[in-house]
Amino acid sequence: MARIHLDRIRHAYTPELARAGTYALREVDHVFEDGGAYALLGPSGCGKTTLLNIISGLLTSSEGTIRFGDRDVTTLSPEDRNIAQVFQFPVIYDTMTVAENLAFPLKNRGVARAEIERRVSDMLRRLGLEAKAKRKAQGLTADEKQKISLGRGLVRSDVAAILFDEPLTVIDPHMKWQLRSELKALHRQFGMTMVYVTHDQTEALTFAEKVVVMTEGQVVQIGTPEELFERPRHTFVGYFIGSPGMNVIPCKLEGGEAVVSGARVPLPAGIANAGGAARTELGIRPEFVQLVPRGSGIPVRIDRVEDVGSERIVRADLGGQRIVSVVPEGEALPAEADVAFDARALNLYADSWLVETEARR
Numbered sequence: 156m157a158r159i160h161l162d163r164i165r166h167a168y169t170p171e172l173a174r175a176g177t178y179a180l181r182e183v184d185h186v187f188e189d190g191g192a193y194a195l196l197g198p199s200g201c202g203k204t205t206l207l208n209i210i211s212g213l214l215t216s217s218e219g220t221i222r223f224g225d226r227d228v229t230t231l232s233p234e235d236r237n238i239a240q241v242f243q244f245p246v247i248y249d250t251m252t253v254a255e256n257l258a259f260p261l262k263n264r265g266v267a268r269a270e271i272e273r274r275v276s277d278m279l280r281r282l283g284l285e286a287k288a289k290r291k292a293q294g295l296t297a298d299e300k301q302k303i304s305l306g307r308g309l310v311r312s313d314v315a316a317i318l319f320d321e322p323l324t325v326i327d328p329h330m331k332w333q334l335r336s337e338l339k340a341l342h343r344q345f346g347m348t349m350v351y352v353t354h355d356q357t358e359a360l361t362f363a364e365k366v367v368v369m370t371e372g373q374v375v376q377i378g379t380p381e382e383l384f385e386r387p388r389h390t391f392v393g394y395f396i397g398s399p400g401m402n403v404i405p406c407k408l409e410g411g412e413a414v415v416s417g418a419r420v421p422l423p424a425g426i427a428n429a430g431g432a433a434r435t436e437l438g439i440r441p442e443f444v445q446l447v448p449r450g451s452g453i454p455v456r457i458d459r460v461e462d463v464g465s466e467r468i469v470r471a472d473l474g475g476q477r478i479v480s481v482v483p484e485g486e487a488l489p490a491e492a493d494v495a496f497d498a499r500a501l502n503l504y505a506d507s508w509l510v511e512t513e514a515r516r
């Protein structure tokens with residue numbers, strides 16, 4: 156296992172794109188700690204696969220250095236980096252049995268026969284494939300084949316890291332949860348460095364200890380699920396994580412208060428200077444937007460109320476700006492409502508980046 160250090164990595168797919176300043180990765184400077192479980196999360200085209208392929212060696216970055224531990228691997232092939240990879244679609248040998256497929260990476264590395272048998276039978280059990288161990292892979296479902304792909308990555312204990320590129324795409328929805336839990340259990344047991352690419356926030360938040368949120372070729376925040384939820388460093392993280400996402404409300408700053416649609420909103424104590432930003436916004440999760448009787452907050456017009464079981468999602472208009480509130484089941488909605496913000500959950504953003512308060516620095 157290894158610590159992976161990405162040192163000022165940038166990537167453009169062609170020299171022409173680089174000259175035009177069109178980078179698929181704008182700059183990534185980050186350390187994946189040895190034994191950590193990370194998810195790269197972001198919308199389609201944000202650069203997740205590009206970053207993963209630079210880590211694996213399928214792609215050489217146009218700028219920067221990548222080190223596994225103290226070793227510079229920037230120009231090494233995937234084989235020489237000694238990593239295991241699991242792709243979106245199964246990569247297995249159809250003519251081999253399930254057990255032979257799992258044993259293959261170990262045989263290749265000269266692992267002793269008894270050890271191979273032990274690890275293969277453990278993996279068969281974890282993947283729920285014991286009954287099919289002696290079946291040829293050919294006739295299996297896409298689900299089962301992908302489980303074998305996962306198993307082939309996970310049986311090896313000598314790898315620097317295991318990289319997953321949307322590995323559960325072909326897996327049946329009700330199996331996804333089980334496989335994710337199994338991956339977590341394997342991570343806990345063996346402590347391998349795992350990097351997992353996904354555009355699905357549930358998958359990222361349940362799998363990873365640290366989630367790397369990307370947009371437009373840039374890492375905007377690396378944090379635990381709690382950190383991403385409570386203190387989004389960038390407005391993109393706020394509305395990408397959580398459902399519905401964080402409200403981002405344009406505001407003006409005046410004498411330590413935010414002015415929203417003519418109303419004054421006190422800011423948390425000690426908020427730092429927004430530093431002459433061109434754009435300032437308040438960020439607040441819908442769970443912390445309260446609907447209060449008219450006259451006690453900022454006036455809104457309620458447009459729509461959706462009942463989603465344990466809570467109601469209320470969509471309203473605040474001076475031309477859409478605002479969402481989540482109201483727990485059983486809580487009455489005022490006939491004429493204003494909104495009030497829970498000050499503890501209020502964040503200020505300057506040009507999309509979180510303004511740190513003195514207390515939180």
Ligand SMILES: Nc1ncnc2c1ncn2[C@@H]1O[C@H](COP(=O)(O)OP(=O)(O)OP(=O)(O)O)[C@@H](O)[C@H]1O
Nearest residue numbers: 168169179197198199200201202203204205206354
């Ligand atoms: N081989 C390539 N040549 C030129 N541009 C590419 C190539 N591969 C990807 N790109 C571009 O690089 C950017 C990042 O793509 P990348 O595949 O890394 O994103 P992603 O987040 O993994 O998206 P997805 O979830 O759709 O796979 C995109 O703008 C994409 O169009």
